[in-house]
Amino acid sequence: MSTFVDEKPTQNLEAFKGVKKVPHEEYYTSGHRTCQGCESAQIMKLMAKAAGPRTIVLGSTGCMYVANTSYYATPWGLPWMHTQLGSSGSSALGAAAAFRVQMRKGVMKDEPINVIAFCGDGGGADMGLGAISATMCHPDYNLLILMYDNESYANTDIQISGTSPYGVNTSFSTPGKIKRIMNHRWKKNVAPLMLVGHPTVKYVGTISTSYPLQAMNNVRKALSIGGPTFIHCLNPCPKGWDFDPVLSFELGELAVNTGIWPLYEVENGKLKLYGKTEQIASGRFKRLPVRDYLLKQGRFAHFIDDDIDYFQSKIDEMWNKWLVPGIIPLQREIEAE
Amino acid sequence: MGQLFAVEVIYRGVFQKTLAKNITRGIVLAAHNEGKLGISFGRYGDSPERNGIPAKSFAIVAHDEQTLEAGMAQYEPKQVDLTVVLDDTLCKGAESWAWYGLQPAHHALKPGHTLLVVSLEDAPSLLKNIHRREEPYKLGILKGVTSFSGMWVYKDDHTDVRVLGAIAKAVPELFSLAAVEKFILEKLKNSLKVTSAHTAFERFATVEVKAGEGNPEKLFAFGKPRWEDMRGGVSIKGQPQGGPYADPVSGKVGGFRPARNELFKKYSTRTMRPVVNFSTCTKCTLCWLNCPDASFDVTPDGTYDANLQACCGCGICEEVCPVKNCISMVNESEFHDNDSQWAKFREDKNSYLKWLETTIAKAEPIEKRSHGFRYRGQYQEQAPEALEIAKKG
Numbered sequence: 001m002s003t004f005v006d007e008k009p010t011q012n013l014e015a016f017k018g019v020k021k022v023p024h025e026e027y028y029t030s031g032h033r034t035c036q037g038c039e040s041a042q043i044m045k046l047m048a049k050a051a052g053p054r055t056i057v058l059g060s061t062g063c064m065y066v067a068n069t070s071y072y073a074t075p076w077g078l079p080w081m082h083t084q085l086g087s088s089g090s091s092a093l094g095a096a097a098a099f100r101v102q103m104r105k106g107v108m109k110d111e112p113i114n115v116i117a118f119c120g121d122g123g124g125a126d127m128g129l130g131a132i133s134a135t136m137c138h139p140d141y142n143l144l145i146l147m148y149d150n151e152s153y154a155n156t157d158i159q160i161s162g163t164s165p166y167g168v169n170t171s172f173s174t175p176g177k178i179k180r181i182m183n184h185r186w187k188k189n190v191a192p193l194m195l196v197g198h199p200t201v202k203y204v205g206t207i208s209t210s211y212p213l214q215a216m217n218n219v220r221k222a223l224s225i226g227g228p229t230f231i232h233c234l235n236p237c238p239k240g241w242d243f244d245p246v247l248s249f250e251l252g253e254l255a256v257n258t259g260i261w262p263l264y265e266v267e268n269g270k271l272k273l274y275g276k277t278e279q280i281a282s283g284r285f286k287r288l289p290v291r292d293y294l295l296k297q298g299r300f301a302h303f304i305d306d307d308i309d310y311f312q313s314k315i316d317e318m319w320n321k322w323l324v325p326g327i328i329p330l331q332r333e334i335e336a337e
Numbered sequence: 338m339g340q341l342f343a344v345e346v347i348y349r350g351v352f353q354k355t356l357a358k359n360i361t362r363g364i365v366l367a368a369h370n371e372g373k374l375g376i377s378f379g380r381y382g383d384s385p386e387r388n389g390i391p392a393k394s395f396a397i398v399a400h401d402e403q404t405l406e407a408g409m410a411q412y413e414p415k416q417v418d419l420t421v422v423l424d425d426t427l428c429k430g431a432e433s434w435a436w437y438g439l440q441p442a443h444h445a446l447k448p449g450h451t452l453l454v455v456s457l458e459d460a461p462s463l464l465k466n467i468h469r470r471e472e473p474y475k476l477g478i479l480k481g482v483t484s485f486s487g488m489w490v491y492k493d494d495h496t497d498v499r500v501l502g503a504i505a506k507a508v509p510e511l512f513s514l515a516a517v518e519k520f521i522l523e524k525l526k527n528s529l530k531v532t533s534a535h536t537a538f539e540r541f542a543t544v545e546v547k548a549g550e551g552n553p554e555k556l557f558a559f560g561k562p563r564w565e566d567m568r569g570g571v572s573i574k575g576q577p578q579g580g581p582y583a584d585p586v587s588g589k590v591g592g593f594r595p596a597r598n599e600l601f602k603k604y605s606t607r608t609m610r611p612v613v614n615f616s617t618c619t620k621c622t623l624c625w626l627n628c629p630d631a632s633f634d635v636t637p638d639g640t641y642d643a644n645l646q647a648c649c650g651c652g653i654c655e656e657v658c659p660v661k662n663c664i665s666m667v668n669e670s671e672f673h674d675n676d677s678q679w680a681k682f683r684e685d686k687n688s689y690l691k692w693l694e695t696t697i698a699k700a701e702p703i704e705k706r707s708h709g710f711r712y713r714g715q716y717q718e719q720a721p722e723a724l725e726i727a728k729k730g
Contacts, residue, residue, distance in 0.1 A: 019622045024593035029576050029631045030647030031598020033434055035351070035388035036606070036708070037651035042629035066385065069573075071436050072562065073600035075631075077576040155385050158488060169489045212626050238651075239351050239388045242487035244708045246652035246666075249627060298487040298710035 006140045007227070008100065011054060011112045013220035019213055027053065027077040033067045037245025039209045039235035039252060040064055040120075040148045041075075046209065047116065047146055048078055050216035051223060055114035058092055060128060061085040062120030063155040064148065085123045088145055089131030092117035093228075096141035114223050115143040121163040122153045125190045132230070136198035139227045144219070147190060147230070150237035158240035162188040165260075166314070167307050168299050170240070175302040186314065191232040192327050195266045203229040205265030209236075210252030211275055218265055225267065234261045242298025251296060259287040259315050262326035271324065281325055290315055338407060342368070342375075342398040342511050343414035344504065345445055347431050348423040349608065350383065350390040352485040352708055356423060357394040359497040363520060364396035367501060370516040373398050374405050380413055382434050388708070389649060391431030391605050398511060417445045419508050421500055424483045424608065425456035426669040428466040430556065432605045438558035439605060441468035448472035451507040451543055455481045455496060457726075458670065460544045465673055469551040477543035479503050482723045483608075487709035492716040494723035495533040498525070502537035514538050533727050552673070557602055584637045586683045591637030597646045603630065604675055607650030608708070609666040611643045612696055615682045615689075617663045624654035624664060634679075642679035655703065665697040666706075 016022050027048035034041040040063055048057070056079045059065045065082050068074055083091035096115045103110040119128050124147035132145055152170050153159040160172040165187050169175055173182035195204035203222045207215040215233065222229040236251040238244070243251060255261035256276050263277040272278075279285035290312045294300040303311075323330040344364055348357040361377035368375050375398035383392035395414055399405040408414065422428060422442050432439045443452050449472070454463060456478055463476065479499060486492040498521055505514040514535065521530045568574070579595035611624075618640045625633040625641045632647035633654070643654070650669065658664040682689040707715060 019626055022622070022626065024595075024635055025578055026595040026631045027578075029579070029595040029597070030603070030644070031576075031601045032630070033387060033390070033601065034629065035390075036649045037388070037653055038629050042627070045629065045631055067387070071434060071600070072573055073598050074573060075576060075598060077578060077596065079575070157385055209627075238709065239386075239488055242489045242710045244652075244706075244711055245388060246656050246703060246708075247711070248629075248651065249653050249656050295713045296711065298489045301490055301710060301713055303713075 008142060009112050010142050010224050010226050011052070011114060013050070013052065013224050015217040015220060016213060022213070022216070023049065025049070027051070027055070029075045029077060031073055032075040033070060034063065035237070035239045035245065037238045037248040039248050040150055040237065041067070042209045042212075043146070043148050043215065043233050043235055044068070044118070046212050046216050047118070047219050048076075050219040051078075051114045051116060053078070054111065055116060056080070056095060058083050058088065058095060058115070058117040060088040060091070060117070060119040060123040062123050063150070064118060064120065066155050083117070086127035087131055088117040088119035088123055088128050089133070089135035092143040092145055093135045093138055093141055096143045100141070112142070116146060116223075117143065118146045118148060120154070121147065121149040121151060122161045125149070125162040125188045132194070133197065136194060136201050136228050136230065139200050141228060142226050144222045144229045144231065146219070147232050148235050149232060150235045150240060151187070152237070152240045154237050154240045163190065166311060167303060169302060170299070180302055180304070181307065189329065191230065194230040196328070200227070201229065202227045202268050203265065205231050206261070206263055207231055207233045208252045208256055208261060208263060209233065210249050210256070211263070214275060221265070221267070240299065242301070243296055247296060251293065254288065254293040254296070257285075257288045258290045258293045259319055259326065260290060260293060264327060271327070273326075277326065280319070287315070287319065339400040339404045341404050341408045342508070343408065343417040344396045344419045344421065344511070345414065345417045346394045346421040346423060347427050347442060348392055348394065349427070349485065350386040350392040351388045351488055353423050354386055354392070355486065355491045356484055356497060357392070360421065360500050361394045361396040363497060363501045363517070364504065364511070365398060366524060367512040367516040367520040368398040370519045371512050373400055373512075374402060375399070376405065376409060380433070389606050389608065391427055391433060393431070393433070414445060416447050418447060418450055418511065419504060420446045420452050421504075422452065422454040423496070425454055425458060425463060426608045427605065428454060428463050429669065430468060430605050432557065432602065436561065439556045439602070441470070441556065443467065443470055443474055446474055449474060451475040451477050453477045453479060453500065453503055453507060455479045455483065455500070457482065462670070464546065464551050466670065467551045468556065469549055469553055470546070471548055473548050474546050475543040476546050477503065477507055477541055479537060479541060480729075481726055484723065485708050486716055490710055490716050492720055494720045495530055495727045496723070498530040498534040499537035499727055502534035503541040506538050506541045507543065536728065557604060559600055581637070582634070584683060585680045589637050592635040592639070594634040594644070595631050597644065602646045603649040604645065607648060607669050609650040609652060609668055610645060610648060610672060611652070611654050611664045612667050612693060612700070613641070613643060613678055614663045614693055615640045615679060616686070617660050619660055621659060623657040623659065627653050627657045629653070636679050640679065642677055644677070645675040652703070662697060665700040666703075667696055667700045671696060671699055
């Protein structure tokens with residue numbers, strides 16, 4: 001039975017077996033102009049390390065474009081190209097297609113090359129969603145789209161994006177005296193959007209920079225499995241979230257431990273929760289109250305107890321009522337009543 | 338054309354953004370009370386601002402419109418009548434978003450004019466960090482805790498009006514204390530702040546800094562590429578791969594040092610730096626793995642050495658390190674070089690460990706210090722302490 005899908009081999013990157021086995025080589029090194037404690041830069045470093053030298057990276061506009069290329073200096077040790085804000089999907093597809101043609105024509109050596117396009121939450125969850133969706137429907141091309149999510153348009157000084165959490169203070173949702181909550185939208189659930197909407201995609205997952213080994217291994221898995229793949233990474237942003245840079249790591253952990261940021265991967269249609277998320281789902285770890293996470297951040301400094309309770313109730317709902325807890329926001333008819 | 342007054346405020350990006358804006362705004366409005374015209378603006382090249390980067394804000398004031406317009410036509414004032422440094426670790430200089438290299442704090446200051454630093458330290462210890470200068474100038478210290486806040490919350494500890502009070506004394510031609518008082522009462526509507534401005538005016542004193550006095554360190558600089566050095570299209574050279582390096586004592590080659598960006602260093606981005614105890618390091622890799630700036634060199638003996646060209650002082654390494662006091666973040670003003678700590682450790686282990694002990698004794702514990710917001714209401718809690726110092730002057 002033929003599927004007519006023209007698959008090409010990938011690099012088959014095996015998982016790093018422990019932190020001590022992680023190679024020393026850096027393909028995204030120092031000298032970028034990010035904030036102190038920037039976790040978005042951290043995921044770039046991990047992503048480049050995981051992908052290795054035979055990789056090209058395409059970056060759509062955002063912090064990780066502006067802070068990494070301005071004034072003739074760059075931390076990149078991999079070929080990197082800027083692409084427009086909404087075009088991480090189309091540029092990844094175009095690059096993968098171009099490689100295929102060049103290799104077929106003998107212009108370049110026929111070898112598997114990793115194609116990674118990254119986008120911020122603005123470039124991915126808002127503007128680039130259509131292009132990413134289109135790319136996810138092309139099973140013939142091997143590529144990874146990695147969305148680093150700092151929950152706002154952080155580069156241009158923190159404007160609200162589709163993944164900004166409920167009630168957050170941003171340049172576009174400054175709390176007022178009469179109306180305290182200026183962002184009443186709930187965070188867009190992007191990874192499930194990709195996995196449910198594009199049934200042939202072989203790998204969709206979420207990662208966190210506070211679990212660096214796991215994050216790198218998931219990137220390696222996504223690059224090895226073939227076809228278009230998607231990873232959503234949550235990156236605490238000390239500037240926009242307004243916390244001491246030293247807390248970057250801890251907030252990433254708290255997001256997972258409070259159940260706000262579930263860690264999972266879907267490999268060939270099989271869902272696997274991992275880390276603390278798996279322990280939460282199986283009842284071996286009790287979710288921490290969201291208060292612990294919210295009150296460490298200046299962007300929630302205007303929250304009163306009511307707001308925290310509402311936030312908590314939404315997270316409880318996500319774990320107690322959703323068809324696939326933490327992931328798919330459907331409820332069975334009988335339970336919803 | 339009349340006289341153009343210019344004041345520059347050097348501050349820590351994001352943490353002091355609102356503070357710097359309030360000060361330059363205050364300068365213009367206070368001068369306006371004496372019939373002068375002015376405008377305040379931030380340096381374009383610093384935007385979008387990042388946490389901790391040295392950034393600049395300016396106020397220019399003139400008696401007539403034409404002079405002001407001439408000043409506004411410049412990208413930034415080339416010479417200033419007063420430089421305000423809002424965080425004393427910036428006395429080590431300010432490296433903006435490249436092309437400038439590292440500039441000393443008094444880079445634009447007219448000879449003989451005042452460099453105003455908000456600090457709890459005294460002039461001799463600040464001059465260990467402020468670079469040498471061929472022309473003499475004055476150094477004035479406004480006693481105060483460095484006022485840090487975050488993107489969304491402002492810590493109102495009166496630093497803004499205290500700086501204005503001190504400026505009235507340092508540059509009396511710009512505006513008088515009465516003009517500052519009028520500005521505070523009319524715009525800020527806070528009589529307590531008037532008292533703070535008065536105290537600052539009364540207590541503010543300067544010391545003469547002689548030519549050649551100060552830090553002899555050579556400033557980090559680089560050659561700018563000429564047009565014929567630039568490559569086709571808009572492509573630029575990437576970073577090469579790093580490699581092993583030699584132990585300064587045994588000569589053993591090993592470990593790994595990543596390539597370091599030649600055009601941009603983080604010397605002036607730090608307010609703290611990690612101090613590593615190499616003898617208790619368990620080689621767990623966590624500091625190295627979790628550093629967003631890839632700033633750790635893997636030493637030939639397998640420990641991790643924070644490379645101070647690349648470290649921006651976020652403190653994540655201290656947070657993730659599982660060994661107590663193995664990595665401690667210490668205020669940048671305690672250090673006067675950017676040399677490798679591991680090399681010093683290798684050269685003389687015992688004296689390094691002794692130095693380490695006295696140095697980390699000065700470290701503020703993680704629970705106490707704050708660059709930004711740590712929990713709800715913390716800024717309000719911090720303000721009284723700063724206000725106490727403001728009152729004493």
